[in-house]
Amino acid sequence: MERSSGLRSPPPPRSNAASPRPKFDGPLLKAYMKKLAATTLQSKTWAEIKDRERLKSLTKEIGERVKERMLEIQPRGLT
Secondary structure, three states, X not given: OOOOOOOOOOOOOOOOOOOOXXXXXXXXXXXXHHHHHHHHHOOOOHHHHHOHHHHHHHHHHXXXXXXXXXXXXXXXXXX
C-alpha cells in the first residue's frame, strides 16, 4: 500500500508579462515614514504617549500624512 506524503508539485511559474499594476516605490515611502515618526514623536514624553486619546490623535495624524505622501509618490492606482 502506498501512502501520500502530502507533498505537492510547485506551482507553475508566472508569465514574464508586465504586471498591469504599476510598481510602488516602497523604499521611498519607508524613508519618509521613518523621518516622519522621528520628527513627530521626538518632542513627546512618555506620559503624553500613554494618554490614549493623545496616542490616537498622533496615530491618526501620522496615518493621514503617510497617505498624502503615498499619493504624491504615485497619484494613480491607489484607490
